[in-house]
Amino acid sequence: MKLPAVKKPDEIVEMLFRAASKVQAGGRDPLSKMKARSIRKLHAISDRADREFSSYVTGFPSFEKSKFEWEIADILVGADRLKISIARVHVAKNRIVTVTNRIAREIAKSGTVQRIHALRDSAYGRVASIISEAAPDIELLADASVKLREVPELQEGDSVVIAGFPNVGKSMLISRLSNARTRVEAYPFTTTRLIVGHRMIGWRKVQFVDCPGLTERALETRNAYERKALLAIRHLAQLLVYVIDPSGSCGYGVEEQIQLRDSIIREFDMPRHVTVYSKADLKKAEGLSVSSLTGEGMEELLKVVDRQLAAFPGQTGS
Numbered sequence: 001m002k003l004p005a006v007k008k009p010d011e012i013v014e015m016l017f018r019a020a021s022k023v024q025a026g027g028r029d030p031l032s033k034m035k036a037r038s039i040r041k042l043h044a045i046s047d048r049a050d051r052e053f054s055s056y057v058t059g060f061p062s063f064e065k066s067k068f069e070w071e072i073a074d075i076l077v078g079a080d081r082l083k084i085s086i087a088r089v090h091v092a093k094n095r096i097v098t099v100t101n102r103i104a105r106e107i108a109k110s111g112t113v114q115r116i117h118a119l120r121d122s123a124y125g126r127v128a129s130i131i132s133e134a135a136p137d138i139e140l141l142a143d144a145s146v147k148l149r150e151v152p153e154l155q156e157g158d159s160v161v162i163a164g165f166p167n168v169g170k171s172m173l174i175s176r177l178s179n180a181r182t183r184v185e186a187y188p189f190t191t192t193r194l195i196v197g198h199r200m201i202g203w204r205k206v207q208f209v210d211c212p213g214l215t216e217r218a219l220e221t222r223n224a225y226e227r228k229a230l231l232a233i234r235h236l237a238q239l240l241v242y243v244i245d246p247s248g249s250c251g252y253g254v255e256e257q258i259q260l261r262d263s264i265i266r267e268f269d270m271p272r273h274v275t276v277y278s279k280a281d282l283k284k285a286e287g288l289s290v291s292s293l294t295g296e297g298m299e300e301l302l303k304v305v306d307r308q309l310a311a312f313p314g315q316t317g318s
């Protein structure tokens with residue numbers, strides 16, 4: 001997900017005052033020169049604050065449009081808190097613009113250098129205090145923009161979600177099937193976020209999504225990793241490729257893997273799914289059996305994926 005780089009509140013104050021310090025202006029006499037310069041300084045602060053905060057407010061995705069983005073934001077940072085902070089930063093920006101404009105108008109009417117100085121200082125003080133009041137919200141946006149960066153850019157169209165128990169070989173499979181680069185390790189819970197890879201199957205550009213592993217309690221416990229996987233299945237999968245490791249090397253039995261598959265299919269009303277048995281080089285199972293190590297069964301799997309996607313053209317997740 002592309003997101004704005006959110007500065008620290010102190011850096012923002014510094015940046016605004018720096019913008020003000022660069023302003024120059026002429027005038028007929030010292031008083032009008034001072035007035036013109038002070039007004040321009042306040043406008044510089046207002047413009048810079050407007051630009052900076054607007055980029056934060058508009059830089060986050062419009063979560064109303066995509067249930068997937070809303071829910072993943074909810075897992076990673078808390079969607080309601082994020083929405084409130086975006087709104088508060090928007091309000092802070094408006095307050096800065098209003099206050100600087102009002103004080104600039106007062107400066108325009110003032111008759112002494114001292115009065116202009118006092119007004120200008122009060123404007124600076126107000127701006128600094130508005131930003132300091134909004135600091136927790138600005139910091140929340142900064143944190144969210146870092147955390148949400150793990151969310152992959154997704155394309156519309158043919159999406160295949162690869163899910164299954166931990167350690168069954170999902171990541172090695174997606175690396176075989178697509179250009180995705182993802183960590184493969186001999187222990188469970190290696191993958192902690194959604195990973196996307198692409199591949200052409202004939203004329204079809206297919207997006208594969210690798211998920212964190214799911215366990216038999218996935219539908220109840222809902223830890224963050226499992227929630228991400230379930231979210232991908234719910235919102236992104238035109239086709240679910242459910243990986244079962246029949247070799248036992250993942251540490252889970254085949255029965256429990258099948259049980260979870262069946263509950264996911266029931267829970268998510270997933271008519272389009274393919275069960276793939278992994279690690280065929282260790283143990284060959286009945287059904288679609290593949291090895292990411294040797295490449296065995298990959299052509300067959302791609303054919304099945306293509307057939308399944310072709311049978312349901314134009315379907316997209318919500």
Ligand SMILES: Nc1nc2c(ncn2[C@@H]2O[C@H](COP(=O)(O)OP(=O)(O)OP(=O)(O)O)[C@@H](O)[C@H]2O)c(=O)[nH]1
Binds near residue numbers: 166169170188212294
């Ligand atoms: N022999 C053999 N080992 C495999 C195969 N595919 C995966 N493995 C091994 O199984 C282990 C787990 O592989 P991963 O691809 O990381 O499994 P995962 O399902 O993504 O695991 P999590 O991300 O933890 O859920 C690694 O040690 C892999 O080398 C295969 O086809 N044959």
Ligand SMILES: [Mg+2]
Binds near residue numbers: 210
């Ligand atoms: Mg993995």
